Every structure is written in structure tokens, then in C-alpha cells.
Amino acid sequence: MASLQINKRLIMTPGPVAADPRVSQAMSNSILGQFDPEFTGIMDETMELIRKSFKTENKWSFPIDGTSRAGIEAVIASIVEPGDKVLVPIIGRFGYLVTELVERAGGVVHTIEAPMGEVIPEDDIIEKMDEVQPKVLAIIHGETSSGRLQPIQKIGHAAKERGIFTVVDAVATYMGQDIPVDEWALDAVIGGAQKCLSVPSGITPITFNERFSNEINKRKRVEKGIRTENDKSTSHFITSNYLDLTQLQDYWGERRLNHHTEATVNVYGLYEGLKLAVAEGVEARARRHSYHHEAMKEGIKALGLELFGDEEHEMQMVVCVKIPEGINDAEFRAELLSRFGIEIAGTFGAAAGKIWRIGTMGYVAEKQNLLNFITTFGVFLQSQNADNIDPAAGLKAMTDFYDNNSL
Amino acid sequence: MASLQINKRLIMTPGPVAADPRVSQAMSNSILGQFDPEFTGIMDETMELIRKSFKTENKWSFPIDGTSRAGIEAVIASIVEPGDKVLVPIIGRFGYLVTELVERAGGVVHTIEAPMGEVIPEDDIIEKMDEVQPKVLAIIHGETSSGRLQPIQKIGHAAKERGIFTVVDAVATYMGQDIPVDEWALDAVIGGAQKCLSVPSGITPITFNERFSNEINKRKRVEKGIRTENDKSTSHFITSNYLDLTQLQDYWGERRLNHHTEATVNVYGLYEGLKLAVAEGVEARARRHSYHHEAMKEGIKALGLELFGDEEHEMQMVVCVKIPEGINDAEFRAELLSRFGIEIAGTFGAAAGKIWRIGTMGYVAEKQNLLNFITTFGVFLQSQNADNIDPAAGLKAMTDFYDNNSL
Numbered sequence: 158m159a160s161l162q163i164n165k166r167l168i169m170t171p172g173p174v175a176a177d178p179r180v181s182q183a184m185s186n187s188i189l190g191q192f193d194p195e196f197t198g199i200m201d202e203t204m205e206l207i208r209k210s211f212k213t214e215n216k217w218s219f220p221i222d223g224t225s226r227a228g229i230e231a232v233i234a235s236i237v238e239p240g241d242k243v244l245v246p247i248i249g250r251f252g253y254l255v256t257e258l259v260e261r262a263g264g265v266v267h268t269i270e271a272p273m274g275e276v277i278p279e280d281d282i283i284e285k286m287d288e289v290q291p292k293v294l295a296i297i298h299g300e301t302s303s304g305r306l307q308p309i310q311k312i313g314h315a316a317k318e319r320g321i322f323t324v325v326d327a328v329a330t331y332m333g334q335d336i337p338v339d340e341w342a343l344d345a346v347i348g349g350a351q352k353c354l355s356v357p358s359g360i361t362p363i364t365f366n367e368r369f370s371n372e373i374n375k376r377k378r379v380e381k382g383i384r385t386e387n388d389k390s391t392s393h394f395i396t397s398n399y400l401d402l403t404q405l406q407d408y409w410g411e412r413r414l415n416h417h418t419e420a421t422v423n424v425y426g427l428y429e430g431l432k433l434a435v436a437e438g439v440e441a442r443a444r445r446h447s448y449h450h451e452a453m454k455e456g457i458k459a460l461g462l463e464l465f466g467d468e469e470h471e472m473q474m475v476v477c478v479k480i481p482e483g484i485n486d487a488e489f490r491a492e493l494l495s496r497f498g499i500e501i502a503g504t505f506g507a508a509a510g511k512i513w514r515i516g517t518m519g520y521v522a523e524k525q526n527l528l529n530f531i532t533t534f535g536v537f538l539q540s541q542n543a544d545n546i547d548p549a550a551g552l553k554a555m556t557d558f559y560d561n562n563s564l
Numbered sequence: 565m566a567s568l569q570i571n572k573r574l575i576m577t578p579g580p581v582a583a584d585p586r587v588s589q590a591m592s593n594s595i596l597g598q599f600d601p602e603f604t605g606i607m608d609e610t611m612e613l614i615r616k617s618f619k620t621e622n623k624w625s626f627p628i629d630g631t632s633r634a635g636i637e638a639v640i641a642s643i644v645e646p647g648d649k650v651l652v653p654i655i656g657r658f659g660y661l662v663t664e665l666v667e668r669a670g671g672v673v674h675t676i677e678a679p680m681g682e683v684i685p686e687d688d689i690i691e692k693m694d695e696v697q698p699k700v701l702a703i704i705h706g707e708t709s710s711g712r713l714q715p716i717q718k719i720g721h722a723a724k725e726r727g728i729f730t731v732v733d734a735v736a737t738y739m740g741q742d743i744p745v746d747e748w749a750l751d752a753v754i755g756g757a758q759k760c761l762s763v764p765s766g767i768t769p770i771t772f773n774e775r776f777s778n779e780i781n782k783r784k785r786v787e788k789g790i791r792t793e794n795d796k797s798t799s800h801f802i803t804s805n806y807l808d809l810t811q812l813q814d815y816w817g818e819r820r821l822n823h824h825t826e827a828t829v830n831v832y833g834l835y836e837g838l839k840l841a842v843a844e845g846v847e848a849r850a851r852r853h854s855y856h857h858e859a860m861k862e863g864i865k866a867l868g869l870e871l872f873g874d875e876e877h878e879m880q881m882v883v884c885v886k887i888p889e890g891i892n893d894a895e896f897r898a899e900l901l902s903r904f905g906i907e908i909a910g911t912f913g914a915a916a917g918k919i920w921r922i923g924t925m926g927y928v929a930e931k932q933n934l935l936n937f938i939t940t941f942g943v944f945l946q947s948q949n950a951d952n953i954d955p956a957a958g959l960k961a962m963t964d965f966y967d968n969n970s971l
Contacts, residue, residue, distance in 0.1 A: 253789030
């Protein structure tokens with residue numbers, strides 16, 4: 158029986174991207190029992206690494222055993238009770254996802270929207286907070302569907318002054334941009350594994366502070382079968398057991414109360430990926446992402462393509478580019494993938510079919526990958542009769558950038 | 565920076581157990597995008613392998629990206645609406661877990677219980693069904709907390725005749741005992757990865773039939789941001805988005821509608837583990853589990869230990885044994901682990917501190933492991949002054965079993 162053998166890809170999307178091979182190596186280690194002291198030691202170290210990654214003192218910094226949206230749902234479902242007002246600023250698809258999660262938790266959604274490609278000024282959000290007076294502000298940091306970086310430096314503080322909880326979906330920017338959680342006064346933040354951290358999808362680091370913890374613990378209910386006489390119960394419990402953050406606190410905290418069977422090798426992968434990222438340094442890693450992002454933009458523009466969206470508020474790991482006239486989105490991408498092993502992404506919503514998203518995330522954000530990409534992408538675009546494409550100019554602009562700028 | 569290096573263990577618990585190294589190898593393959601045809605091909609093949617593993621024709625046979633309890637919650641949360649009556653037979657902790665999941669979904673729990681170590685006759689459950697007239701019967705096949713195998717051959721048919729949906733938690737028995745889903749008329753069944761299948765925890769195969777699918781699709785709601793005009797919505801939607809089986813059908817089915825970012829390497833692992841298990845054969849694998857289970861029992865009894873529970877209804881991969889007088893449960897297990905790298909399990913609930921559970925699951929269920937185990941376990945027990953322990957007799961009984969019985 159042949160064993161699984163995957164063909165190589167150059168994944169230039171906003172994720173999932175290639176895993177760092179050192180992460181894959183770590184994931185091939187043998188299984189430990191979930192209460193084996195060697196494993197709980199790794200759990201504790203992973204929590205400390207998550208704290209460092211978010212520059213936070215938050216005790217409660219641990220991963221959810223699920224993909225990014227499991228992390229977002231865990232946070233939303235734990236803080237939002239039926240009838241709670243939640244303000245959701247929307248600049249693309251992932252804002253809608255958050256409204257969906259709020260509604261499923263029984264919350265009442267209020268929105269403030271900007272068209273795809275734009276962001277919402279923080280002062281407008283603060284004004285809207287005053288108008289709506291929500292319990293929670295839930296906001297996307299890097300809206301990958303449009304490649305925009307929503308400013309959030311001020312709103313955490315503004316929300317805190319107003320007694321509002323700030324929840325930030327930082328799945329796409331995590332470990333690619335600096336997210337100083339405590340400095341920005343964010344109450345709960347969700348990171349992502351399979352993007353700038355370059356760890357396989359399936360585990361999601363989150364962090365939340367004491368204020369947030371106190372609030373969700375009003376809903377705490379320890380499950381039957383392991384509940385003791387000392388455990389209070391409540392009728393307004395969190396409706397998920399798997400994603401109940403208060404039970405996960407008992408599992409990741411000192412009590413080590415049995416919950417799910419921890420996803421051992423995903424933890425190994427997260428642990429190793431975070432060790433590598435923290436060793437590189439959060440700021441250094443952010444600089445590396447910006448650096449290659451600029452290189453990509455120079456190359457793309459010189460190819461003859463037009464960028465999409467507000468250039469003042471770009472995620473530093475996704476270039477959004479208008480699809481040239483005469484090129485079919487899906488067909489082009491399918492052929493680029495099947496013929497050259499290179500993957501780029503389309504998008505969702507209003508801009509679907511109109512833009513491509515080219516990612517330079519984590520392990521992929523490296524000079525040789527970008528040079529290989531710009532050449533093949535440019536030549537193939539030209540061969541498909543896109544107008545005014547100049548592959549040589551694209552490559553030259555990129556090499557010029559690398560020659561003239563150092564990391 | 566040193567890379568992660570885990571010390572070797574012999575995990576003789578009811579899971580998580582060692583992963584098959586061929587599975588670990590498969591998981592070290594490089595990442596593919598989730599809509600890459602090479603990856604969707606693997607997704608389709610994985611579905612087919614899950615069908616074979618459950619001996620079912622169910623179209624809807626796919627994994628949940630989370631640990632076993634995520635799979636159970638996905639099924640319960642999708643079928644149980646607020647106010648729905650659910651009958652839960654309880655013979656141990658995992659029955660309580662199901663009652664918890666039902667309550668969190670808003671369901672009304674009815675139970676029929678037996679003391680730990682016993683099972684409930686199927687006729688009693690059928691009688692209780694007639695009394696309660698529930699919408700759903702949710703039952704544990706292998707109750708690992710007591711090592712008992714609950715008979716379920718008849719109740720699926722009985723439930724179907726009564727218009728009741730049967731949900732089976734087969735996490736612990738999956739791929740270690742035969743579970744012919746269609747033959748037993750089970751509507752939805754949840755398997756487990758990290759036990760007899762020997763795939764790392766973090767992904768959970770499930771299967772459900774058309775009748776179940778039709779019922780849950782009454783609650784279907786496609787999320788905002790990707791919803792089209794043709795997608796109906798409803799006010800009694802499933803409260804989880806991540807574990808909403810109807811959205812997962814659109815993701816794993818022909819529509820390939822974006823949902824979460826599939827846990828790529830967990831799928832690789834599941835795919836490879838299932839290929840290995842199906843190549844071995846479902847019945848052959850069940851025979852292998854019974855065979856080593858018998859060997860373990862012979863060894864344990866000859867050591868001088870007493871078995872726990874109804875021997876007529878044993879899971880064929882867990883031996884439950886009474887902890888000898890004078891031995892402290894937690895201390896003994898901790899020392900067995902730290903000094904010899906061998907892990908066995910205690911339990912939960914009424915039997916906690918009174919029994920050990922010794923597992924022989926999947927890749928671990930192999931002669932050399934059992935021989936190594938019985939020797940070290942016996943000698944160490946004796947050294948801790950347990951009365952009347954005879955390590956030589958334990959080893960002899962086990963080798964005699966292997967000499968006199970072939971697989």
C-alpha cells in the first residue's frame with residue numbers, strides 16, 4: 158500500500174500556507190497522555206509562548222482544539238448571552254462571520270459598515286459604541302477578504318472606559334503584525350495557526366484578560382460526571398460544551414479537570430511554531446512581513462497590474478490586485494495551480510471575481526519564493542493575453558527592491 | 565534552539581494511544597490549499613474510507629475538525645432542538661457527558677441507568693423508549709469509564725420503528741470492534757481517532773443517514789457573507805456555526821461552500837490511518853483487539869488481580885482491574901509513568917480510585933507491548949508491597965495464551 162505523498166505547492170494565498178518543516182518535524186513526535194507531566198509541561202510552555210506572542214500578561218492564553226473559527230466561536234459564544242447587544246464593524250466577509258456567530262449565540266447585532274477595500278475610522282466606531290451601548294465590540298483586525306487592516310489602537314481603551322468588552326479576530330495578522338494586546342486594552346483576541354505562524358490549521362491560540370474571565374465565569378457550569386459539590390451551576394450556561402472557555406480554563410489551569418482529549422500533535426506543532434516565532438521576535442517577524450509585502454507590491458505594480466483598496470490601511474501580508482480584463486478568475490487560478498503548482502486566492506462578496514489576493518505569510522514570506530512567483534505569474538498572465546503585462550519589469554522591480562532595501 | 569523531542573512511552577490506557585508511525589509520516593506531508601483538487605480528492609477518499617470503516621452506504625460520512633467530543637456535540641447540537649426529549653442510557657461518565665450536551669442544546673434529558681460495571685438490557689431501553697417517547701435516543705457503545713460494551717444491535721431497529729433517531733457514541737470502540745451502522749439501523753454514529761484507530765486526537769469521523777440529514781436540514785442556515793438568494797434561512801437554526809452539520813455538508817459535499825479552513829494534516833493522518841485500518845480489515849482488526857484483550861486478561865488474572873465489571877459485556881480493548889489493597893491509585897500510576905514510561909489509567913465517578921483501566925488499542929495492541937507491560941507492571945506492583953502478586957505467573961499465563969492461540 159502506497160503511503161500518502163503530496164505534490165509540492167507554492168501557496169501564495171492568505172492561508173492556509175506551507176507549514177514550517179521544523180513544525181512538521183515536531184508534529185511527528187510520539188504521543189503523550191494528556192495528563193502526562195511531560196505533556197502538561199508542554200501545555201504550560203505553550204501558554205507562556207502565546208502570552209509572548211500577544212505581548213500580554215493574561216493568565217488565560219491557551220489554544221482551542223479546532224480551526225480559527227472554532228476559536229472565534231469559543232470567545233463569542235462564551236461572552237454573548239441571548240439578548241446581549243454586540244457591535245460589529247464590517248469591512249468584508251469575516252465581519253459577516255462574526256455577526257453570524259453573535260446571532261447563533263442569541264445576541265443582537267448592530268453594525269457599522271464600510272465598502273470592501275476601505276476601513277472604518279476608529280472615531281466612527283467609538284461614536285457608534287456610544288449610540289448602541291453594546292455589551293461587546295467584536296472586530297476583525299485583518300480583513301483578509303479585502304486585504305485591509307482595521308485600525309484598533311484606540312478602540313480598546315475607548316471600549317474599556319465605557320464598560321464594553323472588546324473582542325478581536327486577529328486570525329490573519331497574528332504573528333505577521335505586532336498585536337500588543339495589553340497595550341491596546343483588548344479583552345479577548347483570537348490568533349490563527351495556518352497563516353503567518355505557519356502551523357497547520359486545526360488549533361487556534363486565544364488570549365483573554367481577567368475582566369473577560371470574570372464575566373464569562375458568571376455562566377460557568379462544570380459538566381455532569383466530573384462536577385463536584387463545590388461547583389456551582391447556573392441556568393444561563395454557555396450552550397457549547399466543547400467551546401466553553403470556562404471549562405477550558407479548568408483544563409488548561411491548575412485544576413487540570415478532564416475535558417476533551419487534547420489534540421497532542423497539534424499542540425506539538427503550535428508549541429514549535431511559537432518557539433520559532435518568538436525566537437525570531439514579534440517585531441522582527443512583523444518587519445519581515447512588511448518587507449516582503451513591499452517587494453510583492455513593487456513587482457505586481459511593475460508587471461502592469463493595479464492594486465485594490467485603500468493603500469493606507471493594508472494588511473502587511475496580502476496584496477489585493479484587480480484581475481485584468483479578459484482573464485477569468487477561476488480558470489486562471491485553476492491553471493496556475495495545475496500547471497505550475499502555484500496557488501493564489503480569489504475572494505468573497507462584492508469583490509468576488511474582481512480581485513486576486515496574493516499572500517506572503519509566515520514561512521512563505523521569503524525572497525526566493527517571491528522571485529519564483531513573480532516570474533511565473535507574470536509570464537503566465539502574459540501568455541493568457543492579459544493586456545500590457547511586462548514580466549521582465551515585474552521581476553526587475555522586485556529584485557531592485559531587494560537590492561536597495563535590507564530587512 | 566533545540567527542537568521538540570518527546571520521551572518514549574508505552575501507553576496502555578484507553579487513549580490517547582501511540583499513533584501509527586505511518587500516520588505520523590503521512591502528517592509530515594506539505595500543506596495543500598483546502599480547495600486544491602489534490603486536497604478535495606483526499607477529502608472524497610477519506611469520506612469513502614469512513615463509509616467502509618462503518619460498513620455504511622451513508623453519503624454523509626466525514627470528519628469533524630475537533631476532538632471526539634466535538635464530534636458528539638456536532639451530532640447532538642444539530643439534531644436536538646430546545647424542548648426535544650432525549651433518552652440517554654447511562655452506565656458511566658460518558659453517558660453523563662451526553663446528558664450535558666443535550667441540556668446545552670436545550671433538550672430535555674430522560675435517563676435509564678445501571679451501576680458502573682454493568683450494562684442495560686436492550687429490552688429495558690426499548691421499554692423506556694415507549695414510556696418516554698423521545699425524539700432521540702443517544703447512547704454510548706463502549707463506556708470507557710467502566711470498560712463495558714453496551715449492546716446496541718436491536719435498539720436501532722426498535723427506535724426506527726418508533727420514529728426515534730438513534731445517536732451512538734462509538735468513540736472508544738471504533739476500529740477496534742465491528743460497528744455495522746446500516747445493519748444495526750443507527751442514524752448517526754461518532755467514531756474516535758486517538759483510540760483504536762491510532763490517529764492523533766484532533767479529528768473525529770462521523771456518519772449519518774438520509775433520515776437524520778433530512779431532519780437536521782429543517783434547521784439549515786447558510787451563514788451571512790456566503791449566503792445566496794437561493795439559501796433559505798430559519799429562526800430555529802443550530803446554535804453552533806463551527807459544529808453545524810448542515811453547513812459541513814455544504815463544505816464536504818459537491819457545493820464545496822467555504823466554511824472553516826480544513827485541518828489539512830489531521831485529514832492526512834485520518835486518511836492514512838483509515839487506509840491502514842481498512843487494508844487490515846474491519847473484522848480482522850476487531851479479532852486482533854479481542855485476541856490481545858484476552859491475552860491481557862489472562863496475564864492480569866494470573867498476576868493475582870481481580871477484574872472489575874460484568875465479564876459478559878466487556879469492551880475488547882480495555883481491561884478494568886480492581887486496585888489492590890494498600891496501593892494508592894494516583895501515586896502508583898505516576899511512578900509507573902515516571903520510572904518506566906508506562907501509562908495506565910484510573911477512572912471517573914463511582915469507581916474512581918478503585919479500578920485501573922488497562923487499554924490495548926490500535927497500534928499498541930501487539931504482543932511485544934503486552935509482554936513488556938505485564939512484566940514491568942507485575943514486578944513493580946510486587947515491589948510496592950501489593951499482596952499476593954506473582955509476576956512470573958502473569959508472564960507465563962500471557963505467553964501460554966499466545967502460544968496456544970493464534971490470531
